[in-house]
């Protein structure tokens with residue numbers, strides 16, 4: 293009896309009330325998958341006059357990135373890197389490129405992952421990975437987020 297009461301109480305304690313344990317923060321970036329990185333970079337830098345970063349290979353994520361500064365947020369231009377790039381299928385379906393994911397900051401990514409898994413929202417890796425800004429990131433399945441691939445980044 294005492295043991296089963298303990299199980300019930302500890303299960304209740306692990307259920308969080310939305311917003312009480314972790315919070316969403318600012319929009320960190322919107323990512324755009326592009327078939328031609330040089331052309332896309334030139335569009336934002338030379339035609340639209342934005343400040344853009346250099347092209348950075350991230351082999352552990354299977355992408356090249358270029359960041360475009362927008363003042364209130366950033367664009368992340370993505371191009372596939374390697375045979376198993378997670379964006380290869382997306383570019384096969386969207387030959388001209390397209391909006392790939394949004395990245396929102398969270399104040400406690402570990403708490404967010406525990407909470408979201410308990411709500412049957414699928415995460416796309418077992419553990420967070422270090423993202424483009426040197427901080428832990430986790431992707432949420434687009435089919436569980438109204439068709440939008442969501443990246444959470446530790447603020």
Ligand SMILES: C[C@@H](C(=O)O)C(=O)SCCNC(=O)CCNC(=O)[C@H](O)C(C)(C)COP(=O)(O)OP(=O)(O)OC[C@H]1O[C@@H](n2cnc3c(N)ncnc32)[C@H](O)[C@@H]1OP(=O)(O)O
Nearest residue numbers: 353378379381382392416423424425429431434439440441
């Ligand atoms: C560096 C880092 C950072 O910023 O810090 C990054 O951003 S790295 C950015 C790159 N890394 C990632 O994206 C990692 C997480 N992504 C993934 O694991 C993958 O891309 C998946 C989201 C699982 C999709 O993979 P893949 O396209 O191979 O699978 P699939 O063809 O079976 O797709 C399953 C269904 O999801 C849809 N689907 C695929 N990609 C989607 C996207 N970006 N947005 C919305 N829906 C998408 C497909 O159309 C399909 O729907 P239908 O069945 O209805 O046709």
Ligand SMILES: [Co+2]
Nearest residue numbers: 323368395443
């Ligand atoms: Co991203």
